[in-house]
Amino acid sequence: MPAGGKATVRSRRLGTALKRHREAAGLDQADGAEAILKSVSKISRLESGQTSASALEVRTLLDRYGVEDAGERARLLEWARKSNERGWWIDYQETVRPGYADHITLENDATYIRSWSPTRIPGLLQTPDYTEAVITIGPKFIPPDRVVELVKLRQERQRRIAEGNTHFTAIIWEPAVTALTCERHVRTGQLTYLLEVSQRQNVTLQLLPITESLIAGMSGAFVAFSFGVEANVEAVTLENPANTNVVEAPEDLALYVNVFDQLRSAALSPDESAERIRQILDGGPQHRGEGS
Numbered sequence: 001m002p003a004g005g006k007a008t009v010r011s012r013r014l015g016t017a018l019k020r021h022r023e024a025a026g027l028d029q030a031d032g033a034e035a036i037l038k039s040v041s042k043i044s045r046l047e048s049g050q051t052s053a054s055a056l057e058v059r060t061l062l063d064r065y066g067v068e069d070a071g072e073r074a075r076l077l078e079w080a081r082k083s084n085e086r087g088w089w090i091d092y093q094e095t096v097r098p099g100y101a102d103h104i105t106l107e108n109d110a111t112y113i114r115s116w117s118p119t120r121i122p123g124l125l126q127t128p129d130y131t132e133a134v135i136t137i138g139p140k141f142i143p144p145d146r147v148v149e150l151v152k153l154r155q156e157r158q159r160r161i162a163e164g165n166t167h168f169t170a171i172i173w174e175p176a177v178t179a180l181t182c183e184r185h186v187r188t189g190q191l192t193y194l195l196e197v198s199q200r201q202n203v204t205l206q207l208l209p210i211t212e213s214l215i216a217g218m219s220g221a222f223v224a225f226s227f228g229v230e231a232n233v234e235a236v237t238l239e240n241p242a243n244t245n246v247v248e249a250p251e252d253l254a255l256y257v258n259v260f261d262q263l264r265s266a267a268l269s270p271d272e273s274a275e276r277i278r279q280i281l282d283g284g285p286q287h288r289g290e291g292s
Contacts, residue, residue: 009102009246010109012049013227013234014079016248018058019047021065035064052083075228082109088156095149099244103223103237106246107157110166112226114233114260118173118208118216121190122223123154124161125170125197125205130190131155133182139241161203167231169204171263173216177207178280191281198274206267207276215266219259233257 022032029043036042036057045051053061058080062073089096089104096104107113107124115122121130131151135142142150160166177194180187198205208216224233236247236256247253268276 008049008083009105009235010079010083011052012248014053014058014076014083015047015049017076017079018053018061018065021062021067022047025065027065032061032064036060053080055080071229089153092149092153095146095153097243099237099246102246103239103244104157106225106235106237107166107223108160109227110225111228112167112231113169114224115168115170115221116219116223116260116263117170117176117221119221120176121172121194122170124158124168125194126154127186127190127193128155129186130180130182133186161197161200164200164202167202167204169206169264171206171208171260171267173208173212174210174276177277178210188281191277195274195277195281198270198277204270205273206264206270207273208263208267212266215262218262219256222256222259224253224256224260 018032022029029040029047032043033040038057042051046053046057055077058076059073062076067073087101087105087108089101089108113124115124120134123131126134128151131154132147135147135150161168177191180190182190194205197203221239223237225235225237226232227234233253233256234248236253238245238247247256267273
């Protein structure tokens with residue numbers, strides 16, 4: 001069962017998928033309950049993510065709902081096995097807020113991640129020095145030892161990208177790259193790293209030109225996640241100074257997919273984006289806050 005009987009991001013995803021398959025089969029919750037010899041309330045709690053399902057229960061429900069696709073069955077069975085699994089980020093539980101933990105869970109499970117960053121370099125592409133600069137300039141004081149933990153956590157998050165297990169597409173508004181108001185070595189290191197990581201086969205990096213301000217203003221930063229072979233968006237996270245919120249309603253997800261598609265269409269190509277970053281490195285304008 002999810003800790004404290006509260007829905008987790010994993011249990012909600014599993015419950016939503018099972019509900020979708022049940023409804024597609026034209027069955028009601030009583031039919032699902034009969035299949036696994038449980039009460040209707042058990043199916044209701046399962047579909048809302050308030051309780052977990054065992055792999056056996058999921059397999060039985062998929063059989064009852066007529067789900068034959070091998071990939072879909074394997075995916076949902078894996079979710080059932082992981083629903084109570086402790087993530088590696090539990091070691092940082094004193095540092096990680098619940099919303100941030102949800103974000104990391106989605107990130108860790110995703111096969112495709114799409115990120116829109118209008119004001120800063122996305123976390124999965126940050127160097128340790130840049131991460132430290134971003135954290136320490138935040139709206140509230142963070143003790144030095146916790147800053148170290150947060151920097152280490154962000155580097156740990158990047159392992160999945162480095163290992164090639166996830167396809168990552170990042171669109172960054174050009175001012176976030178050209179106006180890095182940090183020390184010179186931090187700025188140079190971050191831009192150099194962007195060029196390096198953009199060469200990975202599982203990473204696509206595109207800059208949205210500064211002239212596309214109307215399109216850039218359509219939405220604040222967000223990250224979209226897909227979990228199967230197909231890149232269908234199944235969750236979006238929105239970060240604010242207080243917390244990280246997860247969007248899962250299908251109609252809301254469709255809006256973010258539309259926004260991302262418009263951003264990608266207006267952005268420079270990956271090759272053009274890399275060339276622009278090289279230009280900034282070689283002779284871009286000086287910025288306030290740069291040290292020698």
